[in-house]
Amino acid sequence: MSKNFNKIGKSETKLLKTVLTHISHQLSSPELASAFLNNLLTEKERLTIARRLLIASMIQRGETYMEINEKLSVSPNTFTKIKKWLESELPNYNSVIEHTTKATRERSLSKAKYRKDFGDPLSFTRLKHSYPGHFLLFTIAEELFKKIK
Secondary structure, three states, X not given: OOOOHHHXXXXXXXXXXXXXXXXXXXXXXXXXXXXXXXXXXXHHHHHHHHHHHHHHHHHHOOOOHHHHHHHHOOOHHHHHHHHHHHHHHHHHHHHHHHHHHXXXXXXXXXXXXXXXXXXXXXXXXXXXXXXXXXXXXXXXXXXXXXXHO
């Protein structure tokens, strides 16, 4: 599908951006978002977007053009475009990054709590919790011993 982007009107551009925004709000899980992007974008497009986000992250950390260029071989034009994008869209970009960081932190805390509650992954308690049907006889026996005491 090829479209001359110079011929797209303002109303069509607004509609396209609205559709993309609406779809992004519907992607509730990382797995769903990943599947959507894998089906929508080519490998090259995904890598290009990821590379630009990496460069944006490096700029935000305070790395200079020379430092970034040494690691990623970035053209001055690309660096300037991404830097201008960050300067104009920084509040929006930061809120997305903060939301992603917060969600990641919450998941890791949830996993840590689960590990704390059930211990080592191969412990009897964890296995019993993960596979209750396999330990049904043990559970029944434990309940009987509790009633006897």
